[in-house]
Amino acid sequence: MTVELLAQDQVQNQLVAPSTVGDVIGQSFRLCRSQIKFLARIQLMPTIIELLGNLLIVVGAHNIASGDTSHIWQSLAILMPGLFLRLLGEFFLTMRHMAVIRWFTGFSSNYKDAYDFVWTRKFYLVFAVTAIYMMLTASVVFWCVVMGVSLVFVKVKALAIVAAIGAIGSVAAMFASLLICTLPLILIAPAIACESTDFTTVMGEGLKLTFSNLFRTLFFGGLLIVTVYVIAAALDSVPIVVTLVEYARAIIYGGAKGLPKTINLYTQIFSSVWRSASNMFVSPLVFVACGLFYADVRMRVDGLDLSTALNKLKSD
Numbered sequence: 217m218t219v220e221l222l223a224q225d226q227v228q229n230q231l232v233a234p235s236t237v238g239d240v241i242g243q244s245f246r247l248c249r250s251q252i253k254f255l256a257r258i259q260l261m262p263t264i265i266e267l268l269g270n271l272l273i274v275v276g277a278h279n280i281a282s283g284d285t286s287h288i289w290q291s292l293a294i295l296m297p298g299l300f301l302r303l304l305g306e307f308f309l310t311m312r313h314m315a316v317i318r319w320f321t322g323f324s325s326n327y328k329d330a331y332d333f334v335w336t337r338k339f340y341l342v343f344a345v346t347a348i349y350m351m352l353t354a355s356v357v358f359w360c361v362v363m364g365v366s367l368v369f370v371k372v373k374a375l376a377i378v379a380a381i382g383a384i385g386s387v388a389a390m391f392a393s394l395l396i397c398t399l400p401l402i403l404i405a406p407a408i409a410c411e412s413t414d415f416t417t418v419m420g421e422g423l424k425l426t427f428s429n430l431f432r433t434l435f436f437g438g439l440l441i442v443t444v445y446v447i448a449a450a451l452d453s454v455p456i457v458v459t460l461v462e463y464a465r466a467i468i469y470g471g472a473k474g475l476p477k478t479i480n481l482y483t484q485i486f487s488s489v490w491r492s493a494s495n496m497f498v499s500p501l502v503f504v505a506c507g508l509f510y511a512d513v514r515m516r517v518d519g520l521d522l523s524t525a526l527n528k529l530k531s532d
Contacts, residue, residue: 229329234512237432240436240505240508241439241443242507244501245501252373255500257498258312258501258504259500261308263305263492264305265308266360266492268301269300270488273487275298276291276295277291278481278484279291279294282530288498315327317406317504318507319512320507321508328410328459337409340408344401344415346400348397348507350392351397352398356394357392360390361406362389363382363387365382399434400422403425403433403506404418404507405506406507408422410511425513428460440505443501444498444502447497447501452490452491455486458486458487464482
């Protein structure tokens with residue numbers, strides 16, 4: 217049995233009924249672990265492109281941080297291509313992850329068909345992410361202005377209490393705005409990968425599913441963040457230890473004044489290579505978890521499991 221058929225059988229065996237949030241994340245972890253070789257293979261080339269970009273960014277940023285302004289243009293000439301390569305690598309990685317979502321949730325029978333479909337929706341994803349980032353930027357700027365104005369009036373005795381409340385409220389409102397803007401991505405991204413409807417319909421469906429299942433989506437997002445953080449912390453412990461050892465060595469030999477302005481270049485390169493490798497295990501987990509959560513929500517709201525079974529019977 218090929219790796220694709222094996223994965224498809226495993227997905228169909230697991231997505232037979234709505235599951236708890238913990239079960240969805242657990243299923244995602246088991247799927248990614250069982251298909252680790254296949255996932256590593258499809259991510260290898262985009263990860264290499266992203267790594268090259270990260271290395272150029274590390275070298276350029278290190279030269280700028282060292283304080284040598286005589287070679288600022290050379291540093292920027294290294295930094296800018298690095299940013300381009302990083303974005304390019306992340307784009308192709310995201311496309312592959314979106315294809316995995318469609319395939320693992322059973323909307324395509326194999327990875328190739330899933331990727332071909334997702335590629336036709338690439339601009340949907342770009343538009344969705346751009347729109348969300350624009351809303352994020354606008355909300356942050358607006359609430360920062362409100363907070364700044366409030367802090368100015370804090371010095372006025374007659375308005376000090378009101379201004380303080382306004383400043384605190386603006387921080388809370390900014391956090392709420394960030395949450396409202398980013399939370400729908402949990403269901404919008406899988407909707408783009410799985411549904412064949414137009415852009416506005418997909419966005420509307422993603423938003424409707426998010427806010428009609430708000431607390432469950434919040435709980436899923438929080439639990440997923442904690443899970444990913446724990447896994448990433450374990451995988452990235454080696455570069456963290458190496459960095460701490462370097463700082464400890466600098467303190468031992470030079471005291472507090474011996475602390476370097478920047479981390480050693482070779483340590484940064486090692487950390488970038490290590491994190492690029494570890495992300496090949498962490499990133500698919502996030503996308504697969506969001507995909508399975510989307511399928512779970514669709515089962516609860518639209519009876520996705522029943523409609524899929526009926527369509528399969530008709531095709532047979």
